[in-house]
Amino acid sequence: xxxxxxxxxxxxxxxxxxxxxxxxxxxxxxxxxxxxxxxxxxxxxxxxxxxxxxxxxxxxxxxxxxxxxxxxxxxxxxxxxxxxxxxxxxxxxxxxxxxxxxxxxxxxxxxxxxxxxxxxxxxxxxxxxxxxxxxxxxxxxxxxxxxxxxxxxxxxxxxxxxxxxxxxxxxxxxxxxxxxxxxxxxxxxxxxxxxxxxxxxxxxxxxxxxxxxxxxxxxxxxxxxxxxxxxxxxxxxxxxxxxxxxxxxxxxxxxxxxxxxxxxxxxxxxxxxxxxxxxxxxxxxxxxxxxxxxxxxxxxxxxxxxxxxxxxxxxxxxxxxxxxxxxxxxxxxxxxxxx
Amino acid sequence: xxxxxxxxxxxxxxxxxxxxxxxxxxxxxxxxxxxxxxxxxxxxxxxxxxxxxxxxxxxxxxxxxxxxxxxxxxxxxxxxxxxxxxxxxxxxxxxxxxxxxxxxxxxxxxxxxxxxxxxxxx
Numbered sequence: 233x234x235x236x237x238x239x240x241x242x243x244x245x246x247x248x249x250x251x252x253x254x255x256x257x258x259x260x261x262x263x264x265x266x267x268x269x270x271x272x273x274x275x276x277x278x279x280x281x282x283x284x285x286x287x288x289x290x291x292x293x294x295x296x297x298x299x300x301x302x303x304x305x306x307x308x309x310x311x312x313x314x315x316x317x318x319x320x321x322x323x324x325x326x327x328x329x330x331x332x333x334x335x336x337x338x339x340x341x342x343x344x345x346x347x348x349x350x351x352x353x354x355x356x357x358x359x360x361x362x363x364x365x366x367x368x369x370x371x372x373x374x375x376x377x378x379x380x381x382x383x384x385x386x387x388x389x390x391x392x393x394x395x396x397x398x399x400x401x402x403x404x405x406x407x408x409x410x411x412x413x414x415x416x417x418x419x420x421x422x423x424x425x426x427x428x429x430x431x432x433x434x435x436x437x438x439x440x441x442x443x444x445x446x447x448x449x450x451x452x453x454x455x456x457x458x459x460x461x462x463x464x465x466x467x468x469x470x471x472x473x474x475x476x477x478x479x480x481x482x483x484x485x486x487x488x489x490x491x492x493x494x495x496x497x498x499x500x501x502x503x504x505x506x507x508x509x510x511x512x513x514x515x516x517x518x519x520x521x522x523x524x525x526x527x528x529x530x531x532x533x534x535x536x537x538x539x540x541x542x543x544x545x546x547x548x549x550x551x552x553x554x555x556x557x558x559x560x561x562x563x564x565x566x567x568x569x570x571x
Numbered sequence: 572x573x574x575x576x577x578x579x580x581x582x583x584x585x586x587x588x589x590x591x592x593x594x595x596x597x598x599x600x601x602x603x604x605x606x607x608x609x610x611x612x613x614x615x616x617x618x619x620x621x622x623x624x625x626x627x628x629x630x631x632x633x634x635x636x637x638x639x640x641x642x643x644x645x646x647x648x649x650x651x652x653x654x655x656x657x658x659x660x661x662x663x664x665x666x667x668x669x670x671x672x673x674x675x676x677x678x679x680x681x682x683x684x685x686x687x688x689x690x691x692x693x
Contacts, residue, residue: 324643324662360645360661387682391645391659432651432679433687474621475685532620535643 310417313341313348313378314462314550316499317519319388320369321359326522326535330359333547334372336568337520340549342377348551350416351378354499354517355386355427355464361393366401385410386464386500387427395428411442413449419554420453422446424463426478436465436478443480447487455490458554458561462497468507468514471527476501485512495561497550501533504565515563518548545569615639616688618646618660618680623688630670631693637667646686651677 318334327333341348353373358365373381383402385395395409403410406423413422424446426436438446450459461467467484469477478484488494494512502524507514522535523546530536538546548567555562612634617624619641630636638648640660648657648666654676657666670676670692680686 322643326643360659388645391647391682430681430684432677432684434684473685475683532622532642534621 309554310349311344311346311551311553312350312352312416313344314352314354314497314499314517314552315341315520316354316464316517316550317356317386317502317521318353318369319356319359319519319521320372321362321365322521322535324535326537327543327547330521331368331372333544333568334369334520335375336544337547337549338372338376340566340568341551342375344551346551346553348378350380350382351376352421352423352462352497353381353383354462354497355384356388356499356519357383357386357398359388361389361391361397363397366397370401382414382421382423382462384423384425384463385427387430390427395425407445408441409439411445417554419458419460420450422449422459422461424461424467424484426463426465426467426481431479434479435469435472435475436463436481438478438480438484443483443487446484450487450491453491456492458493458495459488459491460495460497460552460561461488464498465500466498466505466514466516467496468509470501470505470516474527474533476527476533488512493561495552495563497552502536503546506563513561513563515550517550518546518565518567520547520549520568523547613637617641618686621646621680621683621686623686626687627689627691629691629693632671632673633669634692635667635669636690637665639663639665645682646680647682648678648688649681651679656681 315337319330320334322330341351351373357369383398385398385402389395389398399406399410403412406412409425409428411423411425413420415421424438424442426438428437429439430437453459461484463478465478466476467478467481469481471477485494489511492511496512496514498514498516499519501516502519502522503516503526504518505514505516522543523538524533525536545567548565548570550563550565552564553562612631614628614630614634614636616628616636616638617640618638621642621644623638628636638657638660640646640662643662645659645661647659648655648668650656655668655678659682660666670690673692676690676692678688678690
């Protein structure tokens with residue numbers, strides 16, 4: 233189904249057309265070489281989605297509950313996972329026990345068919361940046377079966393101290409406000425901070441220092457190096473009225489134009505959304521704590537109360553399989569409700 | 572989360588605390604200082620659904636404004652020119668600042684910067 237020549241020539245499989253044709257609009261250039269195109273797909277909270285990217289073309293499949301998708305088909309050279317927005321300390325109606333749902337998310341991670349070699353936490357670890365909230369998170373995440381967990385802060389993690397405690401705990405080897413990069417099996421990962429020094433009336437912000445660092449960080453990499461960027465607030469403008477975007481993300485992305493494969497993983501909006509533009513695939517993850525409304529569908533982006541028996545269908549994890557040589561990145565979102 | 576009830580309460584508080592206040596297009600003008608007996612003037616601004624209400628408020632010098640957060644998420648009240656700055660306010664937390672000098676004070680929530688407000692001190 234994925235990762236073969238036939239699939240490359242057919243950007244959207246029949247199955248994808250049938251299941252998501254009503255929300256996917258495609259406009260592909262048939263140049264036969266780099267197959268750069270534009271394709272957009274969105275999936276609101278509660279929908280599991282599988283996206284496979286090949287040379288800039290995204291294939292997307294809706295995962296219904298009970299769908300017998302053969303995960304072995306997307307098994308790659310290595311896998312990593314993303315969790316986001318744990319909000320430890322939150323105890324309001326939208327989810328009075330966020331530690332319990334985090335534990336369920338961890339169980340989900342530990343049950344993945346291909347163990348994640350590392351996990352990315354894309355911010356809002358805590359609700360109020362309190363030491364005991366960070367402690368509870370750390371205690372819970374000890375049970376994740378993986379080699380390492382990488383973090384970037386959300387705005388809830390840097391309250392009152394400009395992120396000092398966050399960096400002390402999770403960012404000792406980072407630059408500036410906590411940004412960094414690392415290599416893993418030939419893939420270049422970049423963790424960015426866009427929740428600090430925000431300006432009145434603005435969106436998320438990277439700032440000049442971080443942008444200068446990013447430009448330098450990727451300058452000497454080969455164009456064929458796959459790039460994965462992760463940050464809390466989306467690096468594309470999802471819905472500016474609710475602050476769901478980053479003011480200077482276009483400049484950051486301009487430094488990544490030369491690369492054949494760029495994947496951007498974000499949190500913050502507590503729902504799955506995806507977009508592909510040229511060489512860049514954007515993806516936001518579900519929260520492990522509570523859902524937020526779809527853009528503009530409520531008076532504010534605050535925590536959304538859903539019926540108790542629905543909560544676990546709007547929380548979840550993301551796992552990513554990377555297939556070397558095919559520029560293939562398979563992103564799978566799974567809710568806590570799924571088997 | 573009942574914004575209607577909250578707004579009614581807010582209006583009641585404003586009416587109760589501020590003598591002869593007028594609400595025009597969300598702009599509240601407090602004229603409490605006209606009452607010479609009012610040595611201290613107090614006004615409340617609420618935070619509901621990621622916005623300050625009223626968004627713009629005019630008070631006389633000496634007025635203390637108290638911001639109360641009614642949301643399920645933390646917000647801050649930060650002056651854009653660093654005249655005042657609250658800690659993160661959790662649900663029902665409040666922050667007060669007394670405006671002694673006349674002028675225009677723009678402020679925002681540093682956690683959600685699209686939330687902006689203005690205090691005009693006469």
